[in-house]
Amino acid sequence: MKRIAITHKNPDFDAIASAYAAVLLHDLDGIVTASSYETSVKEYITSEDVDIPLIHMKEKDIEAVESLELLVITDCKLAGRLEPLDKLIKKRLRRLLYTTIILHTDRILTGGMRFTSKR
DSSP: OOEEEEOOSSOOHHHHHHHHHHHHHHTOSEEEEOSOOOHHHHHHHHHSOOOOOEEEOOHHHHHHOOEEEEEEEESOSOGGGGTTGGGGGGSEEEEEEEEOOOEEEEEEETTEEEEEEOO
């Protein structure tokens, strides 16, 4: 796991969707989370067959990461909202990308989500 996306604590649908868009755009290994999800997101992820590469890490696992090739931060303007994932920023990084991917949710479909990007 050298290429990852992270987002704010207690991620909601737009946080997960932005991070997933980053996974697809930048060929990342997955979305790393360290906290629980917003209730509706957790219910959706556990009740539907969702193919989103979510990687849950405990703080000790985060501290064990030595380096990253690429870290993409989505849907978060304040580093404090990333805790404890903010520790990954201080790791030896080859590339850090902070991006805002604005997504408009047309609707949530059973078995998946459909998103359209706005520019």
